[in-house]
Amino acid sequence: MITADSLKQEYMDWMNKQIKIHDNEDFIEIQTPFVDMHHDYISLIFTKLNNSFKLSDDGYIIDELDQMGVSLNQKGKRYDFFEMTLKTFGINFSKSTGELYVEFKSLREFPERQHRLIQCILKVIDMLLTTREKTISFFTEDIENFFIENNVLYNEGPSYMGKSSVSQVFDFALPKSKKSYPKLIKAVNKPSAQSYKDPLFSFIDIQDFKSDHEFLVLANDTETKISDKFIEPFNNYNIKVLRWTDRKNWVDNLKVI
Structure with a gap:
């Protein structure tokens, strides 16, 4: 018999198999099961700050926008879309590094923050997948x-x-x-x-x-x-x-x- 708990367990088992986490000297790389416009897995960078934690796309999205000739330097429809998407998911943007990131105090907040950052990235990718x-x-x-x-x-x-x-x-x-x-x-x-x-x-x-x-x-x-x-x-x-x-x-x- 299929139950809500069994469905939940199937999803959690799939996530555990798909997600890959790699330790590095100064950060942890999290390879998610979600793919970008190139069908590559989206990776996030987790770092420990003085009194908090930071989860970032390491500037990937903005770099892709730049390579496609989509500038966010001027106000306009594309910038409004970008800014609205950030506000919707509560994600920060660093103009100096080009990172999309979120900070949090407790590791208990990590799953929800990661989920929001991935949703934001996927939404912004929609901009990259625009038609000619x-x-x-x-x-x-x-x-x-x-x-x-x-x-x-x-x-x-x-x-x-x-x-x-x-x-x-x-x-x-x-x-x-x-x-x-x-x-x-x-x-x-x-x-x-x-x-x-x-x-x-x-x-x-x-x-x-x-x-x-x-x-x-x-x-x-x-x-x-x-x-x-x-x-x-x-x-x-x-x-x-x-x-x-x-x-x-x-x-x-x-x-x-």
């Missing part, structure tokens, strides 16, 4: 904030029916000024050798109908070096590629004067 479209939205959010700060007039998300009879969506449209044509902008978060295809097709598909427009690509080179194979196809169609890290030098050219 959501990753792009983070970059377009940065562009939008930059335009607002620098008084660049824009419309967000315009779409036009192309020659292919498919609606082509652009990230931004900038109005005409006395000195320049109206502009259509595509944002590319990871300008690799292959990522030129979709934005280039969008421009080609509407060029007959928008011949009075200038076409621009804003390429995020914060973490990824822009490949020459990415730039060359756009150059062949007289489409400018603007580097995000060089934005202070080209922003004045986008203003309506």
Whole structure:
């Protein structure tokens, strides 16, 4: 007969088999049975402080965010999500070390604190597992904030029916000024050798109908070096590629004067 106690025992037996704890000189590493976005087991670091204990992810989550080009240095949707997640699970964040951590006075608090930290890590990992479209939205959010700060007039998300009879969506449209044509902008978060295809097709598909427009690509080179194979196809169609890290030098050219 299956009882609540037998189910509880089955779960505890599984946990005891899955969790692995390794002693080190200054800390204890706890390998949990929960996996990250790479399907690696999530490990936590347990340390003894002067009058308390500390459980930490050793900066793993923030490091993964940085490697994916997701910055938490500026206020915005991603930072709000991150901050809200920390508050929900009562987890601390160290800006100096990048650690997610929790401190407690008694070892009796350890199981509950570990459970909360793991839940927080899994929730933040959801940010890392965003689709390409959501990753792009983070970059377009940065562009939008930059335009607002620098008084660049824009419309967000315009779409036009192309020659292919498919609606082509652009990230931004900038109005005409006395000195320049109206502009259509595509944002590319990871300008690799292959990522030129979709934005280039969008421009080609509407060029007959928008011949009075200038076409621009804003390429995020914060973490990824822009490949020459990415730039060359756009150059062949007289489409400018603007580097995000060089934005202070080209922003004045986008203003309506």
